[in-house]
Amino acid sequence: xxxxxxxxxxxxxxxxxxxxxxxxxxxxxxxxxxxxxxxxxxxxxxxxxxxxxxxxxxxxxxxxxxxxxxxxxxxxxxxxxxxxxxxxxxxxxxxxxxxxxxxxxxxxxxxxxxxxxxxxxxxxxxxxxxxxxxxxxxxxxxxxxxxxxxxxxxxxxxxxxxxxxxxxxxxxxxxxxxxxxxxxxxxxxxxxxxxxxxxxxxxxxxxxxxxxxxxxxxxxxxxxxxxxxxxxxxxxxxxxxxxxxxxxxxxxxxxxxxxxxxxxxxxxxxxxxxxxxxxxxxxxxxxxxxxxxxxxxxxxxxxxxxxxxxxxxxx
Amino acid sequence: xxxxxxxxxxxxxxxxxxxxxxxxxxxxxxxxxxxxxxxxxxxxxxxxxxxxxxxxxxxxxxxxxxxxxxxxxxxxxxxxxxxxxxxxxxxxxxxxxxxxxxxxxxxxxxxxxxxxxxxxxxxxxxxxxxxxxxxxxxxxxxxxxxxxxxxxxxxxxxxxxxxxxxxxxxxxxxxxxxxxxxxxxxxxxxxxxxxxxxxxxxxxxxxxxxxxxxxxxxxxxxxxxxxxxxxxxxxxxxxxxxxxxxxxxxxxxxxxxxxxxxxxxxxxxxxxxxxxxxxxxxxxxxxxxxxxxxxxxxxxxxxxxxxxx
Numbered sequence: 319x320x321x322x323x324x325x326x327x328x329x330x331x332x333x334x335x336x337x338x339x340x341x342x343x344x345x346x347x348x349x350x351x352x353x354x355x356x357x358x359x360x361x362x363x364x365x366x367x368x369x370x371x372x373x374x375x376x377x378x379x380x381x382x383x384x385x386x387x388x389x390x391x392x393x394x395x396x397x398x399x400x401x402x403x404x405x406x407x408x409x410x411x412x413x414x415x416x417x418x419x420x421x422x423x424x425x426x427x428x429x430x431x432x433x434x435x436x437x438x439x440x441x442x443x444x445x446x447x448x449x450x451x452x453x454x455x456x457x458x459x460x461x462x463x464x465x466x467x468x469x470x471x472x473x474x475x476x477x478x479x480x481x482x483x484x485x486x487x488x489x490x491x492x493x494x495x496x497x498x499x500x501x502x503x504x505x506x507x508x509x510x511x512x513x514x515x516x517x518x519x520x521x522x523x524x525x526x527x528x529x530x531x532x533x534x535x536x537x538x539x540x541x542x543x544x545x546x547x548x549x550x551x552x553x554x555x556x557x558x559x560x561x562x563x564x565x566x567x568x569x570x571x572x573x574x575x576x577x578x579x580x581x582x583x584x585x586x587x588x589x590x591x592x593x594x595x596x597x598x599x600x601x602x603x604x605x606x607x608x609x610x611x612x613x614x615x616x617x618x619x620x621x622x623x624x625x626x627x628x629x630x631x632x633x
Numbered sequence: 634x635x636x637x638x639x640x641x642x643x644x645x646x647x648x649x650x651x652x653x654x655x656x657x658x659x660x661x662x663x664x665x666x667x668x669x670x671x672x673x674x675x676x677x678x679x680x681x682x683x684x685x686x687x688x689x690x691x692x693x694x695x696x697x698x699x700x701x702x703x704x705x706x707x708x709x710x711x712x713x714x715x716x717x718x719x720x721x722x723x724x725x726x727x728x729x730x731x732x733x734x735x736x737x738x739x740x741x742x743x744x745x746x747x748x749x750x751x752x753x754x755x756x757x758x759x760x761x762x763x764x765x766x767x768x769x770x771x772x773x774x775x776x777x778x779x780x781x782x783x784x785x786x787x788x789x790x791x792x793x794x795x796x797x798x799x800x801x802x803x804x805x806x807x808x809x810x811x812x813x814x815x816x817x818x819x820x821x822x823x824x825x826x827x828x829x830x831x832x833x834x835x836x837x838x839x840x841x842x843x844x845x846x847x848x849x850x851x852x853x854x855x856x857x858x859x860x861x862x863x864x865x866x867x868x869x870x871x872x873x874x875x876x877x878x879x880x881x882x883x884x885x886x887x888x889x890x891x892x893x894x895x896x897x898x899x900x901x902x903x904x905x906x907x908x909x910x911x912x913x914x915x916x917x918x919x920x921x922x923x924x925x926x927x928x929x930x931x932x933x934x935x936x937x938x939x940x941x942x
Binding site (some may be wrong): 335435438483486487489490491493494497498500501505508509512513515516517518519520521522523524525526528530531533534535538539541542546568569570573574578589590591594595597598599633 | 702
């Protein structure tokens with residue numbers, strides 16, 4: 319039991335890294351299965367390029383959209399946006415910063431897919447052998463029929479042996495492109511993370527505490543919400559069957575829920591760790607929270623909006 | 634059960650060694666995986682690019698991952714643009730570069746391991762070298778070999794040259810031999826360099842051996858305590874907030890450190906002999922939240938030791 323708790327603690331401490339690792343593994347595994355089982359290059363001049371590009375890019379697009387859908391922050395931003403005043407939706411600049419952050423997080427899985435697909439080589443081989451532009455460059459000092467036979471190369475059906483050897487070249491190009499993509503993505507990721515940390519108004523230890531606070535708040539919110547919901551449901555069902563009037567239940571109103579569900583903004587003067595914290599500490603009891611001067615969306619604090627009742631924080 | 638506890642304790646004490654061994658095993662495993670599954674020398678004029686990319690791109694990725702996973706780099710960078718005085722304090726402008734250098738050195742371990750394992754294997758280097766177009770290198774490799782060597786060296790890895798198979802094999806083996814020699818040289822020089830730097834750092838240390846051991850233990854314990862306290866306070870604060878939200882009450886005051894206190898506690902630590910504070914937190918608490926650093930002396934403590942919170 320102790321060992322199990324230790325493993326669980328490790329999971330909680332590094333859940334972000336573990337989450338990203340899991341996404342990478344799943345994408346890599348999925349790509350291997352696709353290219354081994356599903357992908358069969360048509361080996362025709364007209365279809366190779368389109369087939370290869372579709373297999374390379376369409377799953378990436380699907381994963382990108384899935385990344386948006388699975389992020390709690392997207393739903394926090396979008397839910398109720400149409401009905402409420404635009405002030406709660408955030409000004410243009412704030413909204414675009416949040417959108418940019420969401421896109422960056424959602425781009426991880428598609429980039430992994432493309433990188434693993436390029437390292438595997440099958441999709442690029444098929445697409446490049448159907449491209450007239452590349453055929454011109456590759457067939458420079460070879461057979462006269464090189465350009466005509468190039469689309470047959472992925473199926474090992476080219477008659478001239480030096481044209482068949484071009485398959486190795488194509489695979490090599492694909493793998494080099496894949497590595498360059500991985501190297502470029504990782505350095506961009508490091509630079510962006512450094513810059514956002516650099517611009518953080520909050521110190522290192524406080525950020526650490528903040529992340530732990532959010533996890534705890536999420537857990538307790540879930541349990542308290544469950545408890546409250548159970549009580550309210552019991553009361554309602556009891557009253558329905560007994561035909562009596564339910565007693566006054568002190569449940570938060572629609573406006574209160576809206577207030578705590580908006581996108582988090584940081585203000586230098588206060589130390590509030592979530593919209594809930596801000597709301598509970600508001601100045602006058604009956605007034606709602608107002609957007610005060612100095613409220614800004616900070617990129618490094620994006621994790622605040624990722625918590626919800628059901629989702630995994632930070633992923 | 635006791636024996637099991639004993640074994641577990643032994644392993645937990647050797648965390649650094651086990652960590653590095655695990656990293657070495659992982660590097661060897663992935664190198665084998667790459668060279669068997671993914672790496673196929675194209676045997677064309679692109680050999681050099683292909684081989685070099687396979688050698689250096691994973692090393693680059695491992696270096697950047699090393700930066701990411703090192704807590705000190707985030708401690709260094711968090712908030713540095715907002716308050717540049719934090720990392721370039723008056724009179725100690727070089728401290729930033731010094732810490733950055735330490736972080737880089739500790740991140741270089743994994744790439745050097747990868748490079749040495751890849752060179753010992755020989756496939757990547759062989760492919761890269763066979764694609765060379767530099768006349769100096771070609772002369773070195775093709776010395777005493779038939780003239781086809783100069784034109785067809787890039788096909789040597791696939792065995793498709795017009796030379797005799799024995800000469801083909803000879804060339805392959807000599808390239809692999811060069812690769813393995815380079816690999817061993819890299820391992821030797823890297824270990825010697827790390828020994829030198831450790832010795833130099835320990836030599837210049839103002840702290841004695843036993844005190845250094847105590848310091849490491851203290852840092853570990855403080856890290857654990859900090860995490861437990863964070864959890865505890867986070868729990869209490871969120872309980873209070875949620876209770877007030879659901880019951881529509883005003884919150885009771887909850888004492889928390891000030892913004893300035895958090896900033897002060899997050900600074901990089903440096904040891905001063907007269908005051909003997911073992912961490913920034915220790916210094917902040919002792920000096921009653923005083924913020925200006927005076928004549929600090931930085932002790933050269935290598936990566937993985939006192940500052941790994």
